[in-house]
Amino acid sequence: MGFLEFKKVYKVYPAGVKALDNVNLSIEKGEFVFLWGATGAGKTTLMKLITREELPTSGEVWLERCKISSLEDRYLPILRRNLGVVFQDLKLVPHWTVFENLISPLLVLGVKKRDAHRLAEGILDLVHLQDKKHHKTEWLSGGEKQKLCLGRALIHRPHLVLADEPTGNLDGATALGLVGTLFEFSERSGATVIIATHSEKLVNRFPGRLVVLDKGKIIQS
Numbered sequence: 001m002g003f004l005e006f007k008k009v010y011k012v013y014p015a016g017v018k019a020l021d022n023v024n025l026s027i028e029k030g031e032f033v034f035l036w037g038a039t040g041a042g043k044t045t046l047m048k049l050i051t052r053e054e055l056p057t058s059g060e061v062w063l064e065r066c067k068i069s070s071l072e073d074r075y076l077p078i079l080r081r082n083l084g085v086v087f088q089d090l091k092l093v094p095h096w097t098v099f100e101n102l103i104s105p106l107l108v109l110g111v112k113k114r115d116a117h118r119l120a121e122g123i124l125d126l127v128h129l130q131d132k133k134h135h136k137t138e139w140l141s142g143g144e145k146q147k148l149c150l151g152r153a154l155i156h157r158p159h160l161v162l163a164d165e166p167t168g169n170l171d172g173a174t175a176l177g178l179v180g181t182l183f184e185f186s187e188r189s190g191a192t193v194i195i196a197t198h199s200e201k202l203v204n205r206f207p208g209r210l211v212v213l214d215k216g217k218i219i220q221s
């Protein structure tokens with residue numbers, strides 16, 4: 001069995017929208033995957049089934065040999081500890097410094113302060129924000145905030161990183177840089193990375209696997 005498996009997954013939302021239509025997908029450890037598809041294709045829905053923000057209407061989702069589609073709620077924190085999720089709505093605390101925002105997930109996990117600081121230094125290098133370490137987050141540009149979000153999603157060294165349109169409305173060069181950072185992280189740590197995007201340009205610039213969703217169906221994998 002693969003690292004991540006979707007088996008005959010259907011997702012029909014209450015209003016009757018069929019967001020995922022018999023999705024079968026197997027992803028290996030360390031793969032770098034682009035999930036590509038038009039608006040409404042089901043990309044975010046597929047990711048929400050992995051984070052367990054949503055449950056499938058039918059079918060199974062497995063991660064690291066654990067059937068997460070029927071995981072009891074009390075185990076969700078353990079599932080999520082192994083995920084790095086890059087949100088589009090940034091969820092940063094504006095009056096905290098870059099450093100404070102960065103280490104906050106580690107402190108929540110009970111990581112010792114000295115270890116948290118060491119990990120944060122590594123991430124500041126990775127996302128190229130070393131010179132902004134003590135800046136207030138609200139002073140950052142949009143692209144810098146996005147880098148910080150990315151750093152915060154990676155700092156606890158997740159096994160699986162989910163990035164839903166992480167490049168939002170960034171310019172081409174900044175977007176490439178951000179995806180490049182994810183690629184470097186995957187190479188270095190062996191993490192599996194899944195990036196949902198509409199951007200054909202991005203997909204063509206990295207040697208990742210392309211999974212194409214169209215109206216809830218996987219048409220290329």
Ligand SMILES: Nc1ncnc2c1ncn2[C@@H]1O[C@H](COP(=O)(O)OP(=O)(O)OP(=O)(O)O)[C@@H](O)[C@H]1O
Pocket residue numbers: 013014015017018019037038039040041042043044045046198
């Ligand atoms: N909570 C919900 N309730 C009802 N319908 C929903 C819900 N979330 C998503 N949908 C519908 O499911 C379909 C797939 O949505 P989804 O957000 O997964 O697409 P997407 O590929 O991420 O699109 P985008 O590229 O615009 O982000 C769409 O038709 C959407 O309107």
Ligand SMILES: [Mg+2]
Pocket residue numbers: 043044045164
């Ligand atoms: Mg989406």
